[in-house]
Amino acid sequence: MNTSKLIALDADGVLLDYNLAYASAWERAFGGRPQLRNPQAYWAMDRWTVESLQGEALQSFRRSFDAQFWSTVPAIAGAVQACEKLVAAGYELVCVSALKPEFAQARQANLQRLGFPIERVMATSNHAQPGHSPKARTLAQLRPAAFVDDFLPYFEGVPAQIHAALILREQDGSPNQGPGLQAIHSTHGNLAQFADWWLER
Incomplete structure (x- = not known):
């Protein structure tokens, strides 16, 4: 039994609303805020009425995902x-995010500004070996009691001793299906539901 008092939390989709911030990034890049198309879409491109970008337009949009963006994502x-609640119950929280390490400080500032009681951000980038999440090595080193994420592939290769809690948020186009679900220990609608369930076990 894993008796650690550490819980690892993903950022985008668990702590922070990346899909909402995506619309702000689009507005910043192109001057107009996109209209909401499907509030139940998992992916930001499907949620908002936005076009598929190529060439210079795509590069311009990517430049919007800078330190300013990563420090202003809403909760x-x-x-x-x-x-x-988790901290009050004696747990320490760490954010494990598939983010470029250069933006870890911006993410930390974002969480602190929003009032999250999280002192550490581990930025793993999103590059992974086949069958292994980019977060797997960091999680193996941390050995938390639980790891909470909203993206099923990020549980690949995570040690089985770590409780795998999958957030099943917006389901249209969701990647959270298939045989990988067999390795998941619990599913929840959001972090608040996970916290209540975890503390009531």
Whole structure:
């Protein structure tokens, strides 16, 4: 049994609303905020009425995902309170994010500004070996009691002793299906539901 008092949390889709921030990045790059197309879409490109970009337009948009962007992503409703409950129960929280390491400080500043009781951000980038999440090595070193993420492929290669908690948020186009679900220990609608369930076990 894993008796660690550490819980590892993903950022985008668990703590922070990346899909909402995506619309702001589009507006910043092109001057107009996109219209909401499908609030139940998993991917930001499907959620907003945006065009597929190529060439210079794509490069311009990618430049919007800078330190300013990563330090201003809004919190998901109830996520700060969920973290506060876990900390009050004696857990330490660490954010493990598939983010370029150069933006780890911006992400940390973002979380602190929003009031999250999280002192560490581990940025793993999103490059992985086949069958292994880019987060797997970091999680193996941390050995938390639980790892909470909203992207099923990020559980690949994570040690089985770590409780794998999958957030099943917006389902249209979701990658959270298939045989990989057999390795998941619990599923929840959001972090608040996970926190309540975890503390009531």
